[in-house]
Every structure is written in C-alpha cells, then in structure tokens.
Amino acid sequence: MHILVINSGSSSLKYQLFAMPAEQPLCSGLIERIGTEDSVIRHKILTGQSPQTIERKESIVDHAAGLQQMLNLLSDSDVGVIRSRDEITAIGHRVVHGGEYFANATLITPTVKETIKSLFSLAPLHNPINYECIEMAEKTFPNAKQIAVFDTAFHQTMPEYAFRYALPDALYRDESIRAYGFHGTSHKYVSQKAISWLNKPDASLISIHLGNGCSITAIQGGKSIDTSMGFGPLSGLVMGSRSGDIDPSVIFHLLANGYSSDEVSNLLNKQSGMQGLTGFSDMRDIGKAVNSGSAAAALACEIYAYRVRKYIGAYAAILNRLDALIFTAGVGENDSSMRQRICSNLDFLNIHLDPQKNSALSGEIRAIHTDDSPVRILVIPTNEELEIANQSFALLHND
Ligand SMILES: Nc1ncnc2c1ncn2[C@@H]1O[C@H](COP(=O)(O)OP(=O)(O)O)[C@@H](O)[C@H]1O
Numbered sequence: 001m002h003i004l005v006i007n008s009g010s011s012s013l014k015y016q017l018f019a020m021p022a023e024q025p026l027c028s029g030l031i032e033r034i035g036t037e038d039s040v041i042r043h044k045i046l047t048g049q050s051p052q053t054i055e056r057k058e059s060i061v062d063h064a065a066g067l068q069q070m071l072n073l074l075s076d077s078d079v080g081v082i083r084s085r086d087e088i089t090a091i092g093h094r095v096v097h098g099g100e101y102f103a104n105a106t107l108i109t110p111t112v113k114e115t116i117k118s119l120f121s122l123a124p125l126h127n128p129i130n131y132e133c134i135e136m137a138e139k140t141f142p143n144a145k146q147i148a149v150f151d152t153a154f155h156q157t158m159p160e161y162a163f164r165y166a167l168p169d170a171l172y173r174d175e176s177i178r179a180y181g182f183h184g185t186s187h188k189y190v191s192q193k194a195i196s197w198l199n200k201p202d203a204s205l206i207s208i209h210l211g212n213g214c215s216i217t218a219i220q221g222g223k224s225i226d227t228s229m230g231f232g233p234l235s236g237l238v239m240g241s242r243s244g245d246i247d248p249s250v251i252f253h254l255l256a257n258g259y260s261s262d263e264v265s266n267l268l269n270k271q272s273g274m275q276g277l278t279g280f281s282d283m284r285d286i287g288k289a290v291n292s293g294s295a296a297a298a299l300a301c302e303i304y305a306y307r308v309r310k311y312i313g314a315y316a317a318i319l320n321r322l323d324a325l326i327f328t329a330g331v332g333e334n335d336s337s338m339r340q341r342i343c344s345n346l347d348f349l350n351i352h353l354d355p356q357k358n359s360a361l362s363g364e365i366r367a368i369h370t371d372d373s374p375v376r377i378l379v380i381p382t383n384e385e386l387e388i389a390n391q392s393f394a395l396l397h398n399d
C-alpha cells in the first residue's frame, strides 16, 4: 500500500511517499522558503540503486503552487515513481491545530474539515494552509482516503494543572481556552527514538524542536507532561518570525496606540522573533550575519538560546530528574553553534556538551555529550512524515 504524506509547515512543504507497512520511502521532497524569490524544491527519488535528487530554484509563491510542483514530479513520465494516481491508497496530512476535538489520527470527512476550518484563527500560519492542501489532495486523488494527524494530539496527556491558564473557569468550560501544545508528531517521534536509544521506557526527557516554529516539551515515560506552545503556536521559545513569550500588556499597549487586532497578530506571528530582531528569519542567514560581525544578530542568538535555557531549567524542575535532552528540526539538527550556546553553563543540571562531537555532521541519531555527562544530549533527526504514515496505516487497519 502506498501512503503519501504532506507536511506543510509555515515556510516549507515536506512530503514523502511510503510503501507501507515496510516504511520504505519511494520519494521525498522539501520545498523551502515558500513565498520568497529564492524558493528551492529538492525532490529525491529513492527507488533506484542510488538516490537521485532534482533541485530547482524558482519563485514558489505559496503552498498550493508548491503542492502542484510535487504532484507533477510524482507522476512525471521520466522521473515519476507512480504510473497512476490510483496507486496511492491514502494521504496523511499534518494538521497543526485539532483543538480538543482530535486526540488521534482521523479520517477526513466534511465535518472534520469544518472543524479544521473553525480553528483557523487559532493557528493562522498553519491551519488555512493545511486545509488548502487537503482540498487539493481530494481533487487530485479522489479515490484515496484522506487522513489528518494533528500536532496537538501528543500533548493531550498533559495534566490539567499544566494545560489550564489562570483565567476565569468559564473561559475553559465554554470556550475551550487552554494550552494545547504543537509539534506533537515530532516530539512523539524523537522521544520514542530516544527511549529506544537509552533503552529506558520511563525516561525523563526534554525534547527541543527548533525549526521555523520552535517548541520544547517535557516528556515522562513517553508522555507529554508540559510544552511551551499553548493555545496557539505562538508562545514559548523565540522562533523564526514569532515572538514566543511576551507580557500580554504589550498587546494592550499596541491596541491602545492604534494597532488593529489583525495588525498585532501579523506583528507577533510574522514580523517578530529572529525576523524582528535581525531582519532574517532563517538561521542560516543569521549565522552569516553573526560571522560578519553583526551585533544585532549576535544579540538575537543570545536571546534565542537564553529562552531555551530557561525552559530547560523549568522542565528539569517539573520532571525532577533528567535522562536526556533531544535536539531536533532544522536548527536543532543542523546548527551546532546554537546547540553550543544553549548547552553552555548548564553544569548545575549535569548537562555537559562535547564540542567535538557537537560539530560532527551526520544525518543519523547521535550523542553529543561528554563521556562523563550524567545527562545525555542527543541530536535526533525528526521524521514527522514517517510518524504520520504509521499513524495513517494504523488507522486504516484499526490497530
Ligand atoms: N544547516 C543549517 N544551519 C542552520 N540552520 C538551519 C540549517 N538548515 C536548516 N536550518 C534552519 O531550519 C529552519 C527550518 O526548519 P524546519 O524544521 O524545516 O522548519 P519548518 O518545518 O518549521 O518550516 C530554517 O528556517 C533554518 O533557519
């Protein structure tokens, strides 16, 4: 059975086609910097003796245009890996916000689509794009089952004292205002890898997902017990273009000074974070700016790392034990200097990074702590697509 997975993030679109249940990837792709002049599509064909990569640099204006490119490549007469669209049995979609409605992978029906739509305002960078991808996939693959896997699902195990805000009770009871948490598919995938690596099912872990969006999760015995994103994917860590934690008083001040609520939302979601501090949202551009002596870029990196360190301290306290830190996603997997900044001066928590191991490059799971570090530090490449394919396969087989 072939399952196509579509993972649309805020600035990227990732996809993989798997032969299931073998978990064999047939092709995969990544479209980055969507919405900019220098978008890149990297499409990998994995069916031959050695992988073949097609790379194209061109302006891809939005996720729909990216998805169309992917669909053309999948069934291309030269490089395509499927002959007919009917070869695809199911499409697994990453959907960011499932509110309190979805704790598991779900078959997409018109009612499910309406619910995803009703959550647009809670995840404005994500749910509308996820919805658009679902509609395009339904039109292109009318015979395939469409399945949604929600970022919020893994965090449904958080205890009430962690997911409730100190707001009037009615706001939770009547309007479902609470923390939901995001990147759950990624935190689940990498924490299960860490548990296997440590051979410790009851491990206390802190999973640090640093992509364009960033979040950190405390995990006890394979379950999320707290996470830095909340009602929407805006709180917590400093991100590519999102502010992370700020005092809500800033919002009242802006509203009182002529900003509309849409303008405040745009400011906090798209013009803040590293983008606001440096003019760049991509950590590779920020790294170049630091190397060429930009004081603003260096300060922004300090702010970014400091926020992560504060959360590591907080989560070590609530876990009351720490077996491993996990770094994952675009920045977490690739940016050794950011990992170094984050892990410096954490000796009090028994976290000791080995600079040499940290700077080694590898696409595999790897340990970067010193030999005598009581807390392990792991870099684990996330694979949200494989996790979504597995959950979709399980749903179709009622496992
Ligand atoms: N080699 C690298 N060095 C530093 N940062 C990188 C590198 N590769 C990717 N990144 C960062 O990863 C971010 C994207 O992460 P990713 O997890 O793919 O994001 P998302 O899924 O949120 O779109 C980019 O914005 C970039 O800053």
Ligand SMILES: CC(=O)OP(=O)(O)O
Residues within 6 Å of the ligand: 008, 009, 010, 011, 096, 126, 151, 182, 183, 211, 212, 213, 214, 233
């Ligand atoms: C929820 C979220 O922030 O997702 P992404 O990192 O893919 O933008």
Ligand SMILES: [Mg+2]
Residues within 6 Å of the ligand: 009, 211, 212, 213, 329
């Ligand atoms: Mg992502």
